[in-house]
Amino acid sequence: MEIENNKSNIIEISELNKWYGDFHALKNINMNVKEGEIIVVCGPSGSGKSTLIRCVNFLEKFQEGNIVVSGTELTDDAQKIRKIRSEVAMVFQHFNLFPHLTIVDNLTLAPIWVHNETKEEAREKALKFLERVDIKEQAEKYPNQLSGGQQQRVAIARSLCTSPKIMLFDEPTSALDPEMISEVLDVMVELAKGGITMICVTHEMGFARKMANRIIFMDEGQIVEENDPINFFKNPESDRLQLFLSQILTHEE
Amino acid sequence: MAVNELQSTRKPPITQIGAILWLRTNLFSSWINGLLTLASLYLLYISIPPLLDWMFLSANFNFGTVNILGFDIKFSEVMADNDSCGKEAACWPFIYEKIYMFIYGFYPREEVWRPDVFYGLTALFILIVRLVRNYKYKNRVILSMVVTYPIVSYILIAGGFGLLPVVETHQWGGLLLTLIIASVGILISFPIGVVLALGRQSDLRVIKLFSTLFIEFIRAVPLITILFMASFVLPLFLESGTNFDKLLRALIGIALFQAAYFAEVVRGGLQAIPKGQYEAADAVGLSYFQKNALIILPQALKISIPNIVGSSISLFKDTTLVLIIGLMDMLAMVNMTSQDIYWLGRETEGYVFVTIVFWVILYSMSRYSRKLEIRFNTENKD
Numbered sequence: 159m160e161i162e163n164n165k166s167n168i169i170e171i172s173e174l175n176k177w178y179g180d181f182h183a184l185k186n187i188n189m190n191v192k193e194g195e196i197i198v199v200c201g202p203s204g205s206g207k208s209t210l211i212r213c214v215n216f217l218e219k220f221q222e223g224n225i226v227v228s229g230t231e232l233t234d235d236a237q238k239i240r241k242i243r244s245e246v247a248m249v250f251q252h253f254n255l256f257p258h259l260t261i262v263d264n265l266t267l268a269p270i271w272v273h274n275e276t277k278e279e280a281r282e283k284a285l286k287f288l289e290r291v292d293i294k295e296q297a298e299k300y301p302n303q304l305s306g307g308q309q310q311r312v313a314i315a316r317s318l319c320t321s322p323k324i325m326l327f328d329e330p331t332s333a334l335d336p337e338m339i340s341e342v343l344d345v346m347v348e349l350a351k352g353g354i355t356m357i358c359v360t361h362e363m364g365f366a367r368k369m370a371n372r373i374i375f376m377d378e379g380q381i382v383e384e385n386d387p388i389n390f391f392k393n394p395e396s397d398r399l400q401l402f403l404s405q406i407l408t409h410e411e
Numbered sequence: 412m413a414v415n416e417l418q419s420t421r422k423p424p425i426t427q428i429g430a431i432l433w434l435r436t437n438l439f440s441s442w443i444n445g446l447l448t449l450a451s452l453y454l455l456y457i458s459i460p461p462l463l464d465w466m467f468l469s470a471n472f473n474f475g476t477v478n479i480l481g482f483d484i485k486f487s488e489v490m491a492d493n494d495s496c497g498k499e500a501a502c503w504p505f506i507y508e509k510i511y512m513f514i515y516g517f518y519p520r521e522e523v524w525r526p527d528v529f530y531g532l533t534a535l536f537i538l539i540v541r542l543v544r545n546y547k548y549k550n551r552v553i554l555s556m557v558v559t560y561p562i563v564s565y566i567l568i569a570g571g572f573g574l575l576p577v578v579e580t581h582q583w584g585g586l587l588l589t590l591i592i593a594s595v596g597i598l599i600s601f602p603i604g605v606v607l608a609l610g611r612q613s614d615l616r617v618i619k620l621f622s623t624l625f626i627e628f629i630r631a632v633p634l635i636t637i638l639f640m641a642s643f644v645l646p647l648f649l650e651s652g653t654n655f656d657k658l659l660r661a662l663i664g665i666a667l668f669q670a671a672y673f674a675e676v677v678r679g680g681l682q683a684i685p686k687g688q689y690e691a692a693d694a695v696g697l698s699y700f701q702k703n704a705l706i707i708l709p710q711a712l713k714i715s716i717p718n719i720v721g722s723s724i725s726l727f728k729d730t731t732l733v734l735i736i737g738l739m740d741m742l743a744m745v746n747m748t749s750q751d752i753y754w755l756g757r758e759t760e761g762y763v764f765v766t767i768v769f770w771v772i773l774y775s776m777s778r779y780s781r782k783l784e785i786r787f788n789t790e791n792k793d
Contacts, residue, residue: 215694217690236698240698246694272697320695
């Protein structure tokens with residue numbers, strides 16, 4: 159998929175450095191994301207890929223560098239953080255649905271409390287999104303009554319309810335049983351086609367190959383290599399990426 | 412490759428079910444448990460029959476003629492007195508004669524309808540909470556009752572405001588006082604406890620330090636000390652001549668004491684909430700207040716129900732300590748009525764009566780907490 163060059167940057171990350179205590183988790187990250195772009199971030203575990211996208215909505219604090227999200231620079235200012243979070247949605251590895259609320263209440267919570275929508279508006283929209291991810295009939299159930307795949311689809315619908323400009327996916331299929339992965343990936347493909355900006359941390363190379371505009375490979379806290387999908391898989395330049403690809407692609411196809 | 416036919420289901424072997432199995436697994440699973448069972452049975456045998464004999468079989472129920480709901484019921488010609496009761500068994504006419512003291516303390520007899528209405532309101536309150544469970548606006552109903560109930564109760568019991576004659580707090584006593592101290596203590600200390608628990612988890616250093624110091628100071632001191640402090644030390648800080656109600660001082664002490672305990676109970680619940688819940692709440696853009704009120708506390712309090720109720724039960728029992736600073740609660744009333752020269756030596760009956768009243772109230776609380784747990788669990792089964 160091609161992204162037009164005249165689109166403006168919606169996320170600009172420059173000189174980003176982050177430490178956990180003494181551990182240097184992110185080293186000098188520079189990265190721009192254009193509006194509508196689909197980015198897949200991959201790499202071995204502990205390479206900092208989750209940390210990177212969690213910096214974008216300030217779930218993780220960073221010590222050096224700048225992140226500008228749709229024109230707003232991330233600082234400690236609680237107002238700005240809330241503004242950015244209301245435009246950036248996140249889907250987690252372990253879904254993180256609110257277990258004490260029904261599915262539909264999970265979806266309407268942020269629209270009502272953060273975006274000041276009325277209950278009726280929010281509910282109507284929530285049911286629409288539940289229909290889109292194909293679980294409308296579960297609306298009045300509680301999260302723990304659903305399967306993992308269904309829960310993750312609810313989580314995706316929940317993040318769509320606030321009409322975000324950017325969606326962050328933090329290993330959305332890693333906690334799922336194998337037979338449920340495709341139902342979640344299908345929803346993600348639908349979204350990607352819809353033109354929303356996405357950054358996905360994932361090991362699903364099939365999804366990356368098919369949908370990504372760019373794939374970023376991280377190792378030891380740095381961006382080692384980035385490329386379009388075709389060249390990423392065909393002509394990996396660094397040894398580390400070659401090794402990584404050989405490890406994860408051995409059992410594919 | 413072999414394909415097995417689908418097996419039909421069967422009942423378990425007969426030796427694995429029934430009463431014999433129950434006895435074997437529960438009472439005689441090993442020779443040491445068998446011995447313990449026999450020892451327990453023996454203990455029950457030597458203690459229960461004499462107790463029943465004292466309480467019922469040989470006890471004196473000569474109440475004279477009692478008017479119950481407009482019917483005169485004749486228990487005996489005349490009411491028994493201390494001498495005619497004898498010393499071997501319970502003398503229940505003592506309780507009958509002093510029941511007003513046990514339930515209302517020194518509350519003026521002509522105003523007794525007010526505590527009665529208060530008891531009625533309390534029962535109604537509990538009934539309504541149970542009835543509106545599935546009603547659409549139940550939160551609004553319950554919230555409005557939680558706000559109005561204490562105000563109405565206060566005006567009823569204390570009087571004033573030009574509505575009812577004032578009844579001074581030193582006239583309050585017995586079960587009435589016990590209930591007031593316990594319920595006011597619990598209702599005031601609970602929100603303070605929640606705030607302290609959140610404070611102790613806070614990222615803001617000063618708030619965290621204050622909450623931690625407060626909680627640890629209070630928990631390291633017995634309730635009696637705090638009651639003494641509230642009763643005798645607190646007035647020293649106030650201008651001399653300030654008339655600071657004794658009951659109010661005790662209530663402040665109890666509320667602060669209980670707040671520290673609730674704080675630790677709620678903190679336990681907070682710690683059980685996975686980090687992902689905080690992150691999800693943050694990620695959708697909820698504020699700190701919204702995050703705690705909508706996501707974290709509902710879950711944390713739900714987990715804490717057994718401990719919250721347990722802690723409340725402890726407080727209810729601890730209210731008996733107020734007799735030390737001269738408040739006449741139900742237990743203090745036993746001490747006082749047994750000094751009556753016509754009824755000397757009848758404190759045992761009083762203590763048994765108070766025990767039964769406490770047991771009924773606290774056991775109901777404990778049962779209710781069990782019910783709450785089960786109800787929330789079905790909503791949210793793992």
